[in-house]
Amino acid sequence: MTLVHGSGARETFDLIMKTIVSKVPERLRKVNGGMGIDVLDDGAVIPIGDKYLVITMDSYTVKPIFFPGGSIGTLAISGTINDLVVMGARPIAIMDSITVEEGFELNVLEKIVNDMIDLLKKYDIPLIGGDFKVMPRGNLDKIIITTTGIGLAQNPIVDTRIRIGDKIIVTDPIASHGAVIIASQLGLLDNIKNIKSDAKPLIDALLPVIEKYGEHIHAARDPTRGGIASILNEWAINNDVTIVIDRSKIPIEPEVRAFLEALGIDFLSVASEGVAILAVDPQYSDDIVNELRSRGCKAEIIGEVVKPQSELLKGKVIAITEIGGRTIVASRGLNLPRIC
Amino acid sequence: MTLVHGSGARETFDLIMKTIVSKVPERLRKVNGGMGIDVLDDGAVIPIGDKYLVITMDSYTVKPIFFPGGSIGTLAISGTINDLVVMGARPIAIMDSITVEEGFELNVLEKIVNDMIDLLKKYDIPLIGGDFKVMPRGNLDKIIITTTGIGLAQNPIVDTRIRIGDKIIVTDPIASHGAVIIASQLGLLDNIKNIKSDAKPLIDALLPVIEKYGEHIHAARDPTRGGIASILNEWAINNDVTIVIDRSKIPIEPEVRAFLEALGIDFLSVASEGVAILAVDPQYSDDIVNELRSRGCKAEIIGEVVKPQSELLKGKVIAITEIGGRTIVASRGLNLPRIC
Known part of the structure; x- marks a missing residue:
């Protein structure tokens, strides 16, 4: 068996677990x-x-x-x-x-x-x-x-603290970085000429919020390779929950969205490099969004963590589509090379 | 200007200093x-x-x-x-x-x-x-x-503590790793069939000695890329001293030496991956050698740090040759690719 570039996040995860992690004795893993x-x-x-x-x-x-x-x-x-x-x-x-x-x-x-x-x-x-x-x-x-x-x-955020009822927050419009790289590789930069990569440090916008709300933020990640689809699937699997997101609530530049849709690429799987996704205690979700907005972010609540309605839905991510339908969001690596 | 593989240690050092280190403001260097x-x-x-x-x-x-x-x-x-x-x-x-x-x-x-x-x-x-x-x-x-x-x-070893009179110790025969890699690349492994790479961790042999003799060990390095020639030159330059070594005292497997000599490669510039070179207080040098030998090493005192006899010899490494001559040891990267 040989290794393939651009495999899905799931395949890479399984490969790392099988080839590396499982070989490290329990006592030497931390x-x-x-x-x-x-x-x-x-x-x-x-x-x-x-x-x-x-x-x-x-x-x-x-x-x-x-x-x-x-x-x-x-x-x-x-x-x-x-x-x-x-x-x-x-x-x-x-x-x-x-x-x-x-x-x-x-x-x-x-x-x-x-x-x-x-x-x-x-x-x-x-x-x-x-x-x-x-x-x-x-x-x-x-x-x-x-x-x-x-x-x-002081309080490292471990992504296994997610609970039923948690709200999912995205700090800023997603997928601009991935869109710019894809456009560059395909010679299509003219199609998104107002868009720049979102690559930037999250220190000013996010770190003070994390330090202020501490334990009420149950998980935080930056959705790079595999986009938010990959992170949400990881969270759902590791915490045995279902995560439901509303596609119409997800902040994304219209030009980025149109560009990716024209190519048939789902923006949920496209990388950002200056955006975070959070799972937070619902009691504090509005405060956290307001705090992020006061720091210049275009933060939105895009979904929530729910009890799995069936064994089949445990560990799954569901998206409510723009016309009210429900789809399962797969975690997949984007098959385009070297994006981040 | 483009970058060249296998440039000397000095050129790489200068490049890193000019392109990277000099751009980092003083306050952000540590x-x-x-x-x-x-x-x-x-x-x-x-x-x-x-x-x-x-x-x-x-x-x-x-x-x-x-x-x-x-x-x-x-x-x-x-x-x-x-x-x-x-x-x-x-x-x-x-x-x-x-x-x-x-x-x-x-x-x-x-x-x-x-x-x-x-x-x-x-x-x-x-x-x-x-x-x-x-x-x-x-x-x-x-x-x-x-x-x-x-x-x-407890006491990190900083290589700027070298003093006149310090003895230079090598913990084990040098250049076996580099010789094996060179032989592999050239299809000449048959010429050194009893030799294996020296690659190994130095925890058992060296760490207890460093912890015991602490501040009496003034400098320590593992001579990988560029061999001991590169480390000794760095030490001589950074401490404004002359270092004199005796080639006949340097531990090296006869087969490795013969193989490298036949190729015209100076063993001083060839990498080891499980050997250390130390500069130590002369009062403790014999004890340190004995302690290393009791732990299975073939340690030797190979030279010493002396006062530069002239401005020209400041920052230089001098080797006493097998017939009693004196040569200046240059620091050079080995022009063979990908050795360590």
């Missing part, structure tokens, strides 16, 4: 009762004193390297920050390992590094080390950036 | 007065309470993926552990990001992961998370593994 590899969340949590060290790791490749709204550098730093923020952690440092192909232009590398450092400066986050390698020509397509994010949390 | 990107050591140090969190990051690619004595999996885990150990840190957890090319064989991935997990089990180190991606065919040659090592140190 440190000091924290959160480790068995959780498959964005990061790991290590209790240190009365706080929690949160460490995330992610590899970034994207084609094209530069796109409307940013570059692979913007993506790497935003993504790393956001992986920490959605776990409730304040970033304290980032490390990066950059691997480029022989023949990579130095001035292109400089532009990418500048994009990274501009964001680090803006949010005052130290870059404390890393690695840099040049691979022989033909061994790598251009560039891969792998980052490690290091953060501290 | 956390809480720890050690950060300006040090260019194997890892970063963050003071946390009365201890120090040490975090390392490294990307591993090697051709062939399997070699006598191990695989890229052995290399990734040994290298990560050793980067922590030579900073005086006890590993508490590892994270990994594996990227493979589409079409990569699943059973090959499983073998590599097994090599990784076998070492983690042996040394009881948790694997607490990471990332896994499949890249489209043609975008990557086989596999890259990037790791993050997380450790705790």
